[in-house]
Amino acid sequence: SLTRRFSDIWGRLRNRKITAGNVQETLRDIRVALLEADVALPVVKDFLVKVEQKALGEEVLKGVNPGQQFVETVYRELAELMGPVDSRIPAVKPGPTIILMAGLQGSGKTTTCAKLALLLKKQGRRPLLVAADIQRPAAIDQLKILGAQIGAPVFSEADIKPPQICQHAIRHARENDLDPVILDTAGRLHIDEEMMREVKEVAHLAQPHEIFLVVDAMVGQDAVRSARDFNEQLELTGVILTKLDGDARGGAALSVKSITGKPIKFAGVGEKVEGGLEEFRPEGMAQRILG
Amino acid sequence: FGLREKLDENTLARIEEELFVADFGPKMVEQLIEGEAGLRAAWKRGEIEQQDQVLEFLKSRLKAMLSHKDLSLREAPQPPTIYLIAGVNGTGKTTSIAKLAHRLLEEGNKVLLAAADTFRAAAVEQLTIWSQRLGIGIVTGEANSDPASVAFKGVERARQEGIDCLIVDTAGRLHTDKNLMRELKKIREVLARKVPGAPQESLLVLDGTNGQNAIQQAEVFKREIDVSGIILTKLDGTAKGGVVFAIHERLEIPVKLVGIGEQLPDLIPFDPGQFVDALFE
Numbered sequence A: 001s002l003t004r005r006f007s008d009i010w011g012r013l014r015n016r017k018i019t020a021g022n023v024q025e026t027l028r029d030i031r032v033a034l035l036e037a038d039v040a041l042p043v044v045k046d047f048l049v050k051v052e053q054k055a056l057g058e059e060v061l062k063g064v065n066p067g068q069q070f071v072e073t074v075y076r077e078l079a080e081l082m083g084p085v086d087s088r089i090p091a092v093k094p095g096p097t098i099i100l101m102a103g104l105q106g107s108g109k110t111t112t113c114a115k116l117a118l119l120l121k122k123q124g125r126r127p128l129l130v131a132a133d134i135q136r137p138a139a140i141d142q143l144k145i146l147g148a149q150i151g152a153p154v155f156s157e158a159d160i161k162p163p164q165i166c167q168h169a170i171r172h173a174r175e176n177d178l179d180p181v182i183l184d185t186a187g188r189l190h191i192d193e194e195m196m197r198e199v200k201e202v203a204h205l206a207q208p209h210e211i212f213l214v215v216d217a218m219v220g221q222d223a224v225r226s227a228r229d230f231n232e233q234l235e236l237t238g239v240i241l242t243k244l245d246g247d248a249r250g251g252a253a254l255s256v257k258s259i260t261g262k263p264i265k266f267a268g269v270g271e272k273v274e275g276g277l278e279e280f281r282p283e284g285m286a287q288r289i290l291g
Numbered sequence B: 001f002g003l004r005e006k007l008d009e010n011t012l013a014r015i016e017e018e019l020f021v022a023d024f025g026p027k028m029v030e031q032l033i034e035g036e037a038g039l040r041a042a043w044k045r046g047e048i049e050q051q052d053q054v055l056e057f058l059k060s061r062l063k064a065m066l067s068h069k070d071l072s073l074r075e076a077p078q079p080p081t082i083y084l085i086a087g088v089n090g091t092g093k094t095t096s097i098a099k100l101a102h103r104l105l106e107e108g109n110k111v112l113l114a115a116a117d118t119f120r121a122a123a124v125e126q127l128t129i130w131s132q133r134l135g136i137g138i139v140t141g142e143a144n145s146d147p148a149s150v151a152f153k154g155v156e157r158a159r160q161e162g163i164d165c166l167i168v169d170t171a172g173r174l175h176t177d178k179n180l181m182r183e184l185k186k187i188r189e190v191l192a193r194k195v196p197g198a199p200q201e202s203l204l205v206l207d208g209t210n211g212q213n214a215i216q217q218a219e220v221f222k223r224e225i226d227v228s229g230i231i232l233t234k235l236d237g238t239a240k241g242g243v244v245f246a247i248h249e250r251l252e253i254p255v256k257l258v259g260i261g262e263q264l265p266d267l268i269p270f271d272p273g274q275f276v277d278a279l280f281e
């Protein structure tokens, strides 16, 4: 693990001060660890610069192993970069609060919509799920089944396009005092102009208060490209990282936060809707990324 | 890369970056640049001197790494040929099955699908819609029933109807979930016991946007169901799929098919030459 490696290197150092020279070797180890963890290369570079500045600016505390102190600095810097977290979804007045889920194919949007609805139900809200993915075979069925599992209504309407489905759903929510409205959309490539135009139109008509980018924790270097493009096209308000119950190191968390500046609010931690969504914890994520 | 300019440290650094961004991972990058058969060694030996030679040298090395005896899909000596499809959640298994069925139909085969994902919401409905679009049969089971029993029924019906190829869909599962991996292993055993030599292919569907975790996935799935090939999906995006080199080298699993979109025609045979060229585009 990185901690043990650091202790070995620093154990050999007798200096009281962390110097530019002895920091270099450790930075190389951190670089490898971060790249192994799928943190995007440009993000790794920026991070190493930040950490080097922090480390060189610190006086080694008395009685503390300089290696240990350096590791603490790295963890802290990583956790701080991925935080802070505010996962509250305030009820907007006048309602309803509108939440849009967007992201690449298969990232976990539909399941996450249901998970979020369940979370909000438990907080006393009355969420409405909206089946605005009309192209994936049985996507509407999927959301309806999940909605039935958690006792949340699902809005769908045939023969119209996603932007209009969302408009009608919001009207339906208003008329039936349902809040928030969670809009499930089709998976799409950030380089698919037509599909990006469609989701922008959904956002334009629905005027969401929250726009979440749903990202698979296993995603590699491509995380920065897709996140940057989605962020440029949509006013993202947050990110949800899914499939964290696997063993992917999840460097995408740092990549996405760095490139978009948008907070990661929730973590998908299971296939089941019940218990499958937690508030995102930067400290836990920092440990995981550094291995 | 300057055609006549001399190779220098900066060139190596730029290539290194490109390899990282393509998801090669630090170990593989180290090997390709600093290893015995790497770029730096070739440079020292005088094998490559100009910048334009570097890319050609690297590409030929990469193409050689992907050379594999057989990239075609195995067929059974007599029908039905059985393909088992597995992988982590959301990688594109169900859609890839529809595309594969489409290819096999175009080649004149009679194809049958088995919807052995009995767990996920609307998984059976999803594959059923594809089977209707393809005009082929599908075997299904009760929700939450034993997926192995659906696979079993699939084989029986394939035999009854003189089917050339049976494709078995399974639920997405994390390789870290011991119970689910055991369930998958059981599905494979049921197929093997029912039809000697089956499944002719155990195909792991990997999401092309995955990073280094794809290697762990391949390792565990190989151990549990002896993966015979990979379907690498979503290469129509911007991800390059560089992890396949580590998978190929360490586990000797070949990529056989590539997904390049969400519709039936969007599945192509893996072409190592094209794949390597695309890495640097």
Ligand SMILES: Nc1nc2c(ncn2[C@@H]2O[C@H](COP(=O)(O)OP(=O)(O)OP(=O)(O)O)[C@@H](O)[C@H]2O)c(=O)[nH]1
Binding pocket: A103, A104, A105, A106, A107, A108, A109, A110, A111, A112, A133, A136, A139, A185, A186, A187, A188, A242, A243, A244, A245, A246, A267, A268, A269, A270, A271, A276, B089, B090, B120, B172, B174
């Ligand atoms: N293990 C695990 N599986 C998850 C998680 N979130 C979603 N999944 C699974 O991932 C797969 C894809 O989830 P979906 O909700 O269909 O993904 P999607 O983004 O809506 O997919 P598209 O609409 O096709 O783009 C399903 O098998 C889900 O059960 C998670 O946090 N952990």
Ligand SMILES: Nc1nc2c(ncn2[C@@H]2O[C@H](COP(=O)(O)OP(=O)(O)OP(=O)(O)O)[C@@H](O)[C@H]2O)c(=O)[nH]1
Binding pocket: A105, A106, A136, A187, A189, B087, B088, B089, B090, B091, B092, B093, B094, B095, B096, B117, B120, B123, B170, B171, B172, B173, B205, B233, B234, B235, B236, B237, B258, B259, B260, B261, B262, B266
């Ligand atoms: N762009 C693109 N999308 C793809 C490709 N293959 C699959 N998809 C999309 O990825 C999403 C997930 O596909 P599925 O076939 O449901 O994936 P799965 O592995 O069966 O998912 P689970 O059964 O939930 O584990 C869908 O939106 C597909 O249309 C591909 O090659 N390119």
Ligand SMILES: [Mg+2]
Binding pocket: A109, A110, A111, A133, A136, A139, A185, A186, A187
């Ligand atoms: Mg969906």
Ligand SMILES: [Mg+2]
Binding pocket: B093, B094, B095, B117, B123, B170, B171, B172
């Ligand atoms: Mg599926």
